[in-house]
Amino acid sequence: MEESDLYKGREHSGIKHYLLESYLELLFMIIGLHEKRICYIDCFSGPWQAADQNLSGTSIALSLDVMRRCRKSLRDRGKDVEFRALYIEKGVHTYKKLDAYLKGHRLEGITTDSRNGEFHDLRDDILRWCGNEDFAFFFIDPKGWKNAIEISTLKPLIQRPRSEYMINFMYEWH
Numbered sequence: 001m002e003e004s005d006l007y008k009g010r011e012h013s014g015i016k017h018y019l020l021e022s023y024l025e026l027l028f029m030i031i032g033l034h035e036k037r038i039c040y041i042d043c044f045s046g047p048w049q050a051a052d053q054n055l056s057g058t059s060i061a062l063s064l065d066v067m068r069r070c071r072k073s074l075r076d077r078g079k080d081v082e083f084r085a086l087y088i089e090k091g092v093h094t095y096k097k098l099d100a101y102l103k104g105h106r107l108e109g110i111t112t113d114s115r116n117g118e119f120h121d122l123r124d125d126i127l128r129w130c131g132n133e134d135f136a137f138f139f140i141d142p143k144g145w146k147n148a149i150e151i152s153t154l155k156p157l158i159q160r161p162r163s164e165y166m167i168n169f170m171y172e173w174h
Contacts, residue, residue, distance in 0.1 A: 016168055017062050020139065023166060024063065028070040031135050032081040039136040040067065041126060043119045044143070045087035046094055047101070055101055059139060060087060064107060071109045083110040086129050090118050120153045132161055141168040 024040075031038055040063055047058040055061040067083040074081045087102065089095040095116040102112045113129065115122050119142070130136045138157055157163070 016141070017059065020059060020166065021062055021066055024066045024137070025070060027137065027164065028066065028081075028083075029073060032070060032074040032079055033077070035081060035135050037082045037084060037134045038067075039130040039134050040083065040085045041130060041136060041138045042085070042087045043126070043138060043140045045089050045098060045114075047089075047097055059141065060098065060101065063139070064105065064110065064112070067110050068107050081109070084130075084134070085110060085112045086126065087112070087114045088119050088122055088126070089114065089116060092116065123153070123156050127156060127160060130160070134162070136160065136163045138163060138165045140165060 028038060042059055042063060045058075045060055047055045047060055063085060067085065071081060071083060087098055089098050095114070099114050099116075102114055106112075115125060119126075119140075140154075154167075158165070
């Protein structure tokens with residue numbers, strides 16, 4: 001499937017994924033030169049509107065591909081970086097799809113995990129999962145903002161040391 005077809009009717013997702021991919025690749029390559037392990041947390045992962053069984057056009061497939069490419073490039077530079085990825089999804093049906101995908105797509109040097117539930121209810125579990133030692137990147141891309149990007153929800157995450165965040169806030173959701 002061509003990329004132009006991948007985001008037909010959801011061009012906003014194409015732009016968001018382009019920004020995410022570009023940023024992650026640079027970030028992981030820079031951080032990977034100095035770290036042994038990097039954590040990636042997708043707080044609203046879906047998958048929604050996946051183009052196929054490979055979850056093309058989702059942040060899940062995109063992030064795993066970036067981690068795979070960066071891990072290889074870093075290894076070529078003599079750096080053996082381990083990636084850990086945590087995907088959060090509240091919907092039962094979409095979570096089952098996510099979990100099956102992760103179980104069927106194991107990549108060397110990339111450990112994946114998932115949680116089913118509301119992001120704001122899972123904050124403490126998320127913080128335990130990533131600990132305080134490793135660098136962590138949080139991708140926060142909710143449908144709506146209530147209980148998602150409010151200060152009280154984000155405060156524990158923002159207080160975590162050695163972290164970066166990409167927060168997508170859409171004014172309207174159709």
